[in-house]
Amino acid sequence: MIRPPLAIRAVREVRTMTGRNLRHTLRSPDTVIMTVAVPIMILLLFVYVFGGAMRVDGHYVDYVVPGIILLCAGFGSGTTAVGVCTDMRNGIVDRIRALAVSRSSMLTGHVVDSVVRNLITTTLVVLVAVAIGFRPTTDPLRWLGVVGLVALFVLALSWLAAALGLLAANPEAANGFTFAYMFLPYVSSAFVPPDTMPGWLRWFAENQPITPIIETVRGLLIGTPTWHHAGLAIGWCVAIALAGYLLAGILMRRRTRD
Numbered sequence: 001m002i003r004p005p006l007a008i009r010a011v012r013e014v015r016t017m018t019g020r021n022l023r024h025t026l027r028s029p030d031t032v033i034m035t036v037a038v039p040i041m042i043l044l045l046f047v048y049v050f051g052g053a054m055r056v057d058g059h060y061v062d063y064v065v066p067g068i069i070l071l072c073a074g075f076g077s078g079t080t081a082v083g084v085c086t087d088m089r090n091g092i093v094d095r096i097r098a099l100a101v102s103r104s105s106m107l108t109g110h111v112v113d114s115v116v117r118n119l120i121t122t123t124l125v126v127l128v129a130v131a132i133g134f135r136p137t138t139d140p141l142r143w144l145g146v147v148g149l150v151a152l153f154v155l156a157l158s159w160l161a162a163a164l165g166l167l168a169a170n171p172e173a174a175n176g177f178t179f180a181y182m183f184l185p186y187v188s189s190a191f192v193p194p195d196t197m198p199g200w201l202r203w204f205a206e207n208q209p210i211t212p213i214i215e216t217v218r219g220l221l222i223g224t225p226t227w228h229h230a231g232l233a234i235g236w237c238v239a240i241a242l243a244g245y246l247l248a249g250i251l252m253r254r255r256t257r258d
Contacts, residue, residue, distance in 0.1 A: 017109025067190025084165030
């Protein structure tokens with residue numbers, strides 16, 4: 001029997017593992033609900049409770065939505081770490097090793113599942129934002145740029161989460177590991193301008209990875225300047241994705257070493 005080329009086999013394996021993970025997601029609707037509900041609750045909290053005290057150019061809901069979009073991606077990618085850790089503890093990798101399937105397909109399947117799932121939940125969050133007054137001034141080309149950048153950001157966080165899932169001893173620890181980068185949007189330009197913060201905190205908020213990504217999404221959606229943020233945003237996403245991918249590969253080889 002003639003085996004298909006390596007590239008075709010890899011695509012089929014990733015498709016199979018992605019389908020498996022998507023089915024697991026559909027069988028656990030509580031996870032999806034929490035992934036969507038938490039960012040929506042934070043959106044409503046900041047718009048209706050804190051929004052009146054915020055001083056930004058334009059309407060606060062237009063300012064805060066880009067940060068909520070990335071916060072949603074952070075919450076969603078945390079599920080990837082838990083899923084990878086659970087697979088490692090439940091012996092899924094041992095079953096894969098008994099088959100003619102590459103071990104990396106399990107990780108890639110989790111990452112692709114995360115990207116698909118997070119783009120869907122992010123769309124729902126944006127629809128809720130529009131319902132409460134968010135009015136983007138963008139065009140179809142800029143919307144495409146938003147989708148592309150958010151997908152790249154989710155891809156980066158998902159590979160990092162996969163590495164953390166391999167590093168964790170149990171699913172609870174994996175969930176805790178992802179808390180660090182889910183906290184980063186709070187100390188950025190997501191909710192308030194950095195120039196309202198103390199000097200030492202302002203420096204961190206302006207120079208951490210999340211801020212240029214938020215500012216680029218904000219610029220694409222509501223027309224604020226993006227040219228000096230876009231390159232840095234893409235660079236950070238690529239760097240995080242590459243670091244997560246390489247670290248996940250190293251940890252996978254160590255965890256599955258014969």
